[in-house]
Structures are given as C-alpha cells and as structure tokens.
Amino acid sequence: MKASSSTSKPSAKYHHGNLRQTLLAAAKQMIAADGIESLSLRKLADKVSVSRTAAYHYFDDKNDLLCAIASDGFRQWQQLLKQSEQQNQTERQKFEKYLVNYMVFATHHPEEYELMFGRCIWKQAKCTEELQTIAHGTFQHQVDMMAYWQSIGLVVGNNPLRTAQIIWGTLHGIAKLFIDGVYVDDTRAEEIVKSALPMFLVPKD
Amino acid sequence: MKASSSTSKPSAKYHHGNLRQTLLAAAKQMIAADGIESLSLRKLADKVSVSRTAAYHYFDDKNDLLCAIASDGFRQWQQLLKQSEQQNQTERQKFEKYLVNYMVFATHHPEEYELMFGRCIWKQAKCTEELQTIAHGTFQHQVDMMAYWQSIGLVVGNNPLRTAQIIWGTLHGIAKLFIDGVYVDDTRAEEIVKSALPMFLVPKD
DNA sequence: CAATCAATCTTGACACTGTCAAAATGCTGG
DNA sequence: CCAGCATTTTGACAGTGTCAAGATTGATTG
Incomplete structure (x- = not known):
C-alpha cells in the first residue's frame, strides 16, 4: 500500500x-x-x-523514454519561439533574439538539447514517430523564417535551405562546444553568438 | 600456448x-x-x-583507451594539416582548403571525430594529459592561423580568438549535424561548407 | 645452466545495466 | 461479490566495466 x-x-x-x-x-x-x-x-x-x-x-524502451523527453524539449522550444515572435520588434531585433534564444535554451537545458539534436537518438535511427514529426516541424519553421528574412533583405544569401543549414550549423556548433565542455565558460555563449551576428546580415547600404 | x-x-x-x-x-x-x-x-x-x-x-580504463584513440586522431589531423599547408597556393585557396579538409576529415572519420571533440570524453572531464596537450595545441594552431588570415585582410573580424571560435563552431556544427544523422546526405557536406565560405571572407574592394 | 624475477596474461568475482516472461496486485463494471 | 482488465512486481538472463588474485612466460643473474 x-x-x-x-x-x-x-x-x-x-x-x-x-x-x-x-x-x-x-x-x-x-x-x-x-x-x-x-x-x-x-x-x-x-x-x-x-x-x-x-x-x-x-515506454517501449529506454530509448522510447528518451525520445519522449526530447519531444517535450521541442515543445518547450517551440513555445519559447512563439512567445518571442509576438514581441513588438524590428525584424533585425527578432533575428538577433532568435539567435540568442537558441543559445540560451541550449546552454540552459544541455541534456535535453543533446537528446533533441544529438547522436544518442538520431544516430542510431531509433527515433519515435512523434519525435520525428515535431522535430521536422521545427526544422521547417527555421527554414521558413530564414526564407522570410532573406526576402526582406535582412539575411545574406538567396537559398533559404542552404542558409538555414549554415546558420543553424553555427548555432549548433557553438552550443555543442559549450555543452560538451570543449569551451568552458558558459556565460560567454551569448557574447560569442552576438559577435557572429554581423556575418549573417546583409551590410547596410 | x-x-x-x-x-x-x-x-x-x-x-x-x-x-x-x-x-x-x-x-x-x-x-x-x-x-x-x-x-x-x-x-x-x-x-x-x-x-x-x-x-x-x-590502459587504465576504457576511457583511457578512448583517449588514446582520440590522440591518434589529433595526430592524423595535424599531419593532414601540415601536408595541406605545404601546397603552393594563395592564402585564399589555403583557407578554403582548410575548411574543406576539416569537413572531409570529420565526415570520413566520424567516430574518431566524436572522440576528439565530443561529449564522450570532454564532458566527463576524464581527459588524459596527453590528449589535453595535443588537443590544446591543435586549438592554438587554429587561432594562430586565423590571426594571420585576419592580419592580411583575408578573413573578417579583428579578434582572432573570437573569430576562430565562430568559424570552428560553424564547421563543428555542420559536421556534427551530419555525423549524428540529423542531416542525412554526407556527400553534401563539402558543398555546404563551400557556400558558407563567403560569410567569412572580407569582401573584395 | 638453473633459479629467481618481473612483465604479461587469465580466471574468478562483483555490482550494475536493459529487458523479457510470468506472476501478483488492485480497480471497475456487471 | 466476482470476473476481467489495467497496472505493477518478481524472477531471470545476458551483457557490461573493473578489481583482486593467480598463472604463465621471457629475461636476468648467480
């Protein structure tokens, strides 16, 4: 009892x-x-x-449980994104906020982040249908945003998919170097991503 | 017997x-x-x-064995770098070659790459002295190259450490998204990194 | 050459892991 | 109250890393 x-x-x-x-x-x-x-x-x-x-x-499996946690992580991230998008800001500010948000989320939830984007789940190709779906939606959303930011001349490049891959790659790489302990001082993450920002922006006239 | x-x-x-x-x-x-x-x-x-x-x-440990493999990986990478630097090319070509080499090495030796830069070793802070040393040397070399490329006006930015962190982050991120199976088509890696190249270069006059 | 020694390798054991099959428990509708 | 079903437990098995103690073997020295 x-x-x-x-x-x-x-x-x-x-x-x-x-x-x-x-x-x-x-x-x-x-x-x-x-x-x-x-x-x-x-x-x-x-x-x-x-x-x-x-x-x-x-849960079918230990893996299944981890997938569930990852799915929750994606929901949390999507919600944070939605909140941020509703703020009344210039597009330039929204773009910067997106980058910083990504970094803050990753460094504040390192283990969930690892489950969401790490080898643990994706490498072994043992990914839940639910996780697959929600993850793909998130990726697509990223590409859509990039397409928009390129269309208004804010972000460099003219291939949204390619640009999204690169910018996401940059965010992901810096995040993982912190999370995995190669870079040590977490607090610098935001600073670094901000100094990467100009590389992605179309120079002002 | x-x-x-x-x-x-x-x-x-x-x-x-x-x-x-x-x-x-x-x-x-x-x-x-x-x-x-x-x-x-x-x-x-x-x-x-x-x-x-x-x-x-x-080996003290399973971890110790993995560290030894990682160390070998660094030696292999350093050798590849040295070979590439001796080629007779413009600095611009060397820079591009560096990026592509990194990508090719990472995608062709994914598991060694994971040991060299992944959470498996660095996160748990169980890093051999040997590995620590050779890894740090590699990082430093990266920063030095970046400082040189910035000094001759090839690469954007004026803070070598910061720039090295960002460019390395980009390479690492893209590499890991491929290695960990988030991006699926390995053969596109080189293509992607080449289209990222312009972001790092100082625009020609 | 033979006896000792130290390096090298093996055996036994332990705690821990994920996971399956079968049993036990307890709630709910008839 | 009882049958049935969802839920939880017990027992068992193969696999893992790792330690302590013993066995083997090449080298060294008297």
Whole structure:
C-alpha cells in the first residue's frame, strides 16, 4: 500500500496516479543533475519508488523514454519561439533574439538539447514517430523564417535551405562546444553568438 | 600456448607481440564499423583473441583507451594539416582548403571525430594529459592561423580568438549535424561548407 | 645452466545495466 | 461479490566495466 492514500494528492487516484508523467519529470531532473549517460531505468524506478520494470508499461524502451523527453524539449522550444515572435520588434531585433534564444535554451537545458539534436537518438535511427514529426516541424519553421528574412533583405544569401543549414550549423556548433565542455565558460555563449551576428546580415547600404 | 609460434609473424615475439597497438587498431576498426557506443572491452578482447582484462595492462580504463584513440586522431589531423599547408597556393585557396579538409576529415572519420571533440570524453572531464596537450595545441594552431588570415585582410573580424571560435563552431556544427544523422546526405557536406565560405571572407574592394 | 624475477596474461568475482516472461496486485463494471 | 482488465512486481538472463588474485612466460643473474 502506498502512503498517498485517501485524498492527499488530487492526481493520485489509481495505482500510482499518473506514473508516466512522474517518470518523465523524475528522468528530466536526473539527467539535468547527472547527465544522460548516468540515467538508468533502475535508478529512475528507485527514485519514483516503483519496481524496476514498471516503466515498460508506458515506454517501449529506454530509448522510447528518451525520445519522449526530447519531444517535450521541442515543445518547450517551440513555445519559447512563439512567445518571442509576438514581441513588438524590428525584424533585425527578432533575428538577433532568435539567435540568442537558441543559445540560451541550449546552454540552459544541455541534456535535453543533446537528446533533441544529438547522436544518442538520431544516430542510431531509433527515433519515435512523434519525435520525428515535431522535430521536422521545427526544422521547417527555421527554414521558413530564414526564407522570410532573406526576402526582406535582412539575411545574406538567396537559398533559404542552404542558409538555414549554415546558420543553424553555427548555432549548433557553438552550443555543442559549450555543452560538451570543449569551451568552458558558459556565460560567454551569448557574447560569442552576438559577435557572429554581423556575418549573417546583409551590410547596410 | 598460442598458435602463432616460431617465426610466422615478424612482430609476434613476446607473449602477444605488441598488444597495445593491436588493441588500438582493432578498437578503431570496431568503432568505425559499429560506432563508439557498441564497443565493449570484452568484444575487443575477443576479437584480438585475448582475455577480457588483458587491456588493463596498457590502459587504465576504457576511457583511457578512448583517449588514446582520440590522440591518434589529433595526430592524423595535424599531419593532414601540415601536408595541406605545404601546397603552393594563395592564402585564399589555403583557407578554403582548410575548411574543406576539416569537413572531409570529420565526415570520413566520424567516430574518431566524436572522440576528439565530443561529449564522450570532454564532458566527463576524464581527459588524459596527453590528449589535453595535443588537443590544446591543435586549438592554438587554429587561432594562430586565423590571426594571420585576419592580419592580411583575408578573413573578417579583428579578434582572432573570437573569430576562430565562430568559424570552428560553424564547421563543428555542420559536421556534427551530419555525423549524428540529423542531416542525412554526407556527400553534401563539402558543398555546404563551400557556400558558407563567403560569410567569412572580407569582401573584395 | 638453473633459479629467481618481473612483465604479461587469465580466471574468478562483483555490482550494475536493459529487458523479457510470468506472476501478483488492485480497480471497475456487471 | 466476482470476473476481467489495467497496472505493477518478481524472477531471470545476458551483457557490461573493473578489481583482486593467480598463472604463465621471457629475461636476468648467480
């Protein structure tokens, strides 16, 4: 019998309550604390006070769980993007904000970022349908924005896909060098990306 | 008793011969075939027909072995760089060659590249002294080249370190997006980096 | 040449991992 | 109250890195 009986927690009614969400939350917390590689399903189960294999009713696999976390990460990123786009700013400001946002998100959620864009999931080609879909949507959105910024003469180049790949590459590269510990001082990330900005902009008249 | 007695192989004289080199070579072959994450010391030992723990006489650790592979990778990269620098070309051509070389090296040795610059080693801060040294030398060389290219007005910017960080970031990012399987068509890597080139160059008069 | 030594390699063991099959538990509708 | 079903647990297995202790073997020295 669990301690949380009767009417203590509103969402705890069935066996555990909603184990899936609890597992996801705990897993996120654990990877944030100790990194992806030191997350084990058994330690996770321990932390949630549940049996070793309980998670297998909600996730096919360890990989499946990681994909779910990555998907959540994409949702979080999309929401942040949407908020930022609604701000009343010049396009130039929006573009800069996009770059900085990307960097801040990546360095503040390094483990989620790794799951979203790292080898762990994509390399092994074991990517959930859900993740595939939401990730592709995000990529497409990037390309669309780039196309627009090029069309109004803000960003260099005339091939949106190609330009998006390069600019994204730059952001991704700098982010990963920080996240993976090759560059050490996280706080410089924003500074660096800002000094990269002029390379992407069409020179003013 | 081993089968390779008498004078069959020239390098097989002691117990095994030179197990260290054999292990390194076999390990490189295995990660090239199946990726870093599916390399196990036991399978490696099997492949070399040696006991599970034999490797521990030459490497402290699995991590230590991976560091050794990474170090070899840096030596290979440095050699490639040196060769390329001796070619008789304009500085502009050398710069372009540098970018393309980086990309080709990364995409042709993806697993070694991951060990050299990836989270696997750097994130966990378990980096050999040897690796630390040779890696730092490579970074410094990059910065020095960038300083020179800026001084002759070839490359944009006037802060060599900052510029090196950004350009390296771009290369690294694009390389990793390919290596990790986010971008799929490896053959486009060179094309992409070439179209990024103009962003780094000072416009001609 | 023979005995000792140190380098090299193997065996045994342990804790930890992901994952499957089968059993047990507890809620819910009839 | 009971059957059925969703949910969770127990048992088991193969695989992993790594340590301690023993076995092998080439080299060294009296």
